[in-house]
Amino acid sequence: MAETVFLTNDPLTRKRWAKDLFAILLPATEINDLVGTDTKSIIQQRKELAKGEGDTITFGIRLPLQGEGVVGRDPIEGKEEALRFRHFKCTIEELNHAVETGGRMEEQRVPYDLMKEGRDALQEWWADKLSDIAFAHLCGDSSFRVAGKTLGQDPVDPDTEHWLKVNDVATEGAMTSADILDLSFLDRMKQRAEMPVGDKCYKVRPLVINGKKYYRVILHTYVFDALRQNTNVGQWGDLQRAAGKLQIPNVEIEYNGMLISKSERIRQVVKDSTDPRAGVFRNILLGCQAGVLAWGGAGESKSTTLSFVPYQTDAKRFMNIRGGGILGFKKTRFEGHDFGVITGSSWGAPLS
Template sequence: MSVTDFGALTSTQATVWAVKTWQQGRDQSFWFQTKLIGENDNSPVQRITELTPTDGGDKCIMQLVADLIGDGVVGDNDLEGNEESLVNDDFELQIDQLRNAAKSKGRMAQQRVVIKFREQAKGKLAFWLGDKMDELAFLTIAGRSYTLKTDGSTRSNSQLSQLSFAAQVSAPSNDRVMYAGGVAAVGSLTASDKMSWDLVTEACAKGKRSKIRPIRMGGKDYYILVMSTEQFRDLKMDADYRAAVQNGGSRGPKNPMFTGEAAVVDGVFIYEHNKVCNTLGMASGSKWGAGGAIDGAQAQLIGAQALGLATIDKVFWNESDNTDYGNKRGVSVGRMFGVVKPVLKTSEDDTKQDFGTITIYTAAAAQAA
């Protein structure tokens, strides 16, 4: 016997709900909320929305082109035959689908009309979507496996490592790494090797020397530095940083790209975020330092094209067709996307290096209660 479901959504309504869910999730995301994502190569995260035909099928391709380094041709000397080759790589972005769903316990447990359940589910799923994409972006730029959480602990009952782009995650390249205290490995860090203004200054100098292309805004060049909450706490306690903020800090150019930054000092937009990779979830003995007992975090200096993000189609919203005769409602959201940290052969040598980011390892003790 057929029944009329007065709570069912039309296809148009479902599309509206999907858009609203993504907007809400985007607003709660670090990468989207701060407008770091753009569709040009001047963006910290370049978004690719078009598929490119390849031998293996349709995939997203990110074009990376290094700057020209030749001296050119003088006077009337022949330019023909002396052209400079563009050093470029085609970086492939794998695409996969990620979904989640929420289901009502039933009409009696819900004690609300179906639209209330949808509203509640939309909020929860929106937070999940933005939060999970944030987490994957932080893991990717840090070069940490999707089998781990951003606090270093191991996931349980997770399928994230099955994402097609999980295999593209790569550890920080050898010439794009810095350590506080002048050490050469996380195992050599001591508790006093904290984030400092001197280290920020050195990281910016290394970025420029390594030809990490800065973001060009208002005729000026900027880098972005995102660090953990504990690293930013240590930085704010550094006397040199406080002096730099007091004497030279500013809110930066009036551009919607940069909102929510903690400070803008000497051409660096500084952000803090609790999903920056750290060791707070790891067992003592497996953290950093000589005895594996030092907590630390992995800040990232970011220039242009530090990450690539591919998004195909829009967020989709579906309602369960298995509802126990309309008693237990279920809704789901999903998105097809991929995220990758591009690497490119440098102009100085023939080794591949992280294209737009430098990793900065420091001690960062857990905040006392």
């Protein structure tokens, strides 16, 4: 019986590897536990594979109910409150990266599969890049670009109603090593999420886990480590145990309804003049639909989101692999105001 063999550049092999690339991508990112497909997700994801580069994908952002309700035996009919949605558009753009796996001599010299190594390297690159893109938008780092260019849309700085600074320093450039985040500042961030200020601002809608409301808070690693050192050891242990009971990935502590984790990807917006590792970081408190992640159809068929294409160069002497996707990320905003993010700027530095 003849055996069917799929060569590396066979269309079915490319399709399978493209599906594998997307299946592995999100679980490998730092935002995996934030992403979902419904309105209760912190990052709402949609895939519209019929759309391509330069198109927009529209999300329906559900606004909070505002009605008073009905008391006692008063009739409810005719007093129903209509669900309110605001349409929010995200532009998608093509992003590619490629690796060179070498030529025939390299294949003979090394004891491992260079094509597989190239595929794995692209998966790791995509996971890192997507994490960077998401944090740049959520933190509002308007200087962020991909290869010096705009990917879909540029990140936008926080608006003043959703932006707090430790010690109420006027600007991030004026912050110093005295402006350290503590638990009381986290209380302020949560209060701002629950009690918005300014016109046309909405409450940040919390997550509901086991019937209790929570916000996700992500601090830069330096900021988190300083908070740990400045918190009573016994109290810190209580916060860790509270988080452990919830068994949510990446959450280090739970404090006052905030699930707190750390990440080196939190954006640094000011660098210290003597130690560039130290400076000002934009920590974030997140609620439902804080951001959106949109995918178009970059694959070779309607069922694949990413493309995975081996190709040869130099008279077929060298084999390369391209991994591409069409995507966009955007922080949710209406009329110039952030919808699901409270930004808290503070000083951070390596532990001495």
